Amino acid sequence: xxxxxxxxxxxxxxxxxxxxxxxxxxxxxxxxxxxxxxxxxxxxxxxxxxxxxxxxxxxxxxxxxxxxxxxxxxxxxxxxxxxxxxxxxxxxxxxxxxxxxxxxxxxxxxxxxxxxxxxxxxxxxxxxxxxxxxxxxxxxxxxxxxxxxxxxxxxxxxxxxxxxxxxxxxxxxxxxxxxxxxxxxxxxxxxxxxxxxxxxxxxxxxxxxxxxxxxxxxxxxxxxxxxxxxxxxxxxxxxxxxxxxxxxxxxxxxxxxxxxxxxxxxxxxxxxxxxxxxxxxxxx
Numbered sequence: 001x002x003x004x005x006x007x008x009x010x011x012x013x014x015x016x017x018x019x020x021x022x023x024x025x026x027x028x029x030x031x032x033x034x035x036x037x038x039x040x041x042x043x044x045x046x047x048x049x050x051x052x053x054x055x056x057x058x059x060x061x062x063x064x065x066x067x068x069x070x071x072x073x074x075x076x077x078x079x080x081x082x083x084x085x086x087x088x089x090x091x092x093x094x095x096x097x098x099x100x101x102x103x104x105x106x107x108x109x110x111x112x113x114x115x116x117x118x119x120x121x122x123x124x125x126x127x128x129x130x131x132x133x134x135x136x137x138x139x140x141x142x143x144x145x146x147x148x149x150x151x152x153x154x155x156x157x158x159x160x161x162x163x164x165x166x167x168x169x170x171x172x173x174x175x176x177x178x179x180x181x182x183x184x185x186x187x188x189x190x191x192x193x194x195x196x197x198x199x200x201x202x203x204x205x206x207x208x209x210x211x212x213x214x215x216x217x218x219x220x221x222x223x224x225x226x227x228x229x230x231x232x233x234x235x236x237x238x239x240x241x242x243x244x245x246x247x248x249x250x251x252x253x254x255x256x257x258x259x260x261x262x263x264x265x266x267x268x269x270x271x272x273x274x275x276x277x278x279x280x281x282x283x284x
Contacts, residue, residue, distance in 0.1 A: 026268070027217065029261045037258035052262035060262070061238060065246035068155055073223040075159030076166070080219050085208070086169045088174035089200075093280035102175075117232030120161045124148060124233075148233060154240045161229045166222045170215040177211035178204065220274045224267065243267050 036048045056062050091102050109115060123130045126146040135141045148154045181204070189199050226243040234240050234248055247267060251260025 004014050012030060026231055029264050029268075030258055033261035033265050035258045037256075037261075039255035043146055048258075052077070052259050057264050061241070061246060062243075064238065065181075065241045068151075068224070068241060069224055069243045071152075071155050072159045072162065072226060073220060075156055076162050076223045077216070077219055078172055079159065079163040080167050081212070081215065082165070084170035084215065087167065087171040088178060091171065092178045105171060106168045107155055108164050109166070111165075112143060113165060113228035114241075116161055116165050117229040120157070120229070121233055122163070124157055141267050144279065146238075151239045154234060156234065158202050158226065158230055158240065159240075160224075161233070162226050165229075166219060169218060173211050173214050173218075174208060177208050217274060221271060223272060224274075243270075 033052050034047060034049055036044060036046050036051075036116065037052075087105065091098060093103065121129075121179075124147045126132065126148070127144045129144070129147075131147070132141070132144040136144070147157060185203055186199055189203060192203070225244055226242050227248070229240055230240055230245055236245060236253075241249070243263070244267070247260060247263040250256055250263060
């Protein structure tokens with residue numbers, strides 16, 4: 001009994017750290033969201049209940065940023081799932097170049113989001129961007145295009161940048177899953193006359209579903225928290241605002257901490273819902 005009590009003492013630092021750096025900020029954020037708290041008008045601070053939440057859902061800018069975020073999410077899901085799955089298949093082939101290819105594939109994931117944003121900004125930059133230069137060299141266009149002028153073209157470019165960043169991690173997850181599959185299953189299927197496509201569709205894909213859950217969760221969280229890439233690409237323009245940028249602008253540009261806390265809590269709840277369904281799926 002005493003040994004168990006002493007053992008529990010080792011968990012106290014962990015509990016303390018989690019309480020201070022996780023639960024306390026969560027609780028404080030919800031507390032601030034119930035107040036009209038503006039640093040520019042501290043004398044007008046007052047309790048207003050859920051009024052900030054009502055204002056958020058009535059704000060057209062919030063609805064636009066919510067649409068932008070989910071639009072980016074859908075594109076990132078489509079691009080990343082397909083590319084990372086087949087990239088993992090390529091990396092799973094045992095060749096002399098496999099270690100080098102794996103190391104090269106990790107580079108985009110290892111780079112900071114800001115750096116990734118700068119790289120792609122040079123590619124899509126109007127006037128002297130790499131893509132414009134190539135299109136003009138091959139006479140596809142006769143003058144430079146502004147790829148970030150339209151709302152949807154901008155969001156698709158952001159989705160490409162986010163996909164570029166998360167594909168390596170997702171490919172490594174798929175790769176580790178492929179390497180855990182018993183090779184005997186493929187050998188038996190090949191003996192029975194199953195072709196490459198049949199083995200992929202009937203063996204690899206079904207056995208990859210657990211890894212796909214991790215990949216989808218990572219994609220959703222990364223897409224919902226996209227910030228640096230958009231700021232580097234187009235700044236803080238309303239046209240391409242994500243939920244994170246909308247939250248940052250409302251909180252720090254206007255110093256409206258009560259309203260910004262309500263936005264933060266809504267984003268946190270959306271992310272928590274994703275985590276809940278993932279955990280529930282894993283327990284089934």
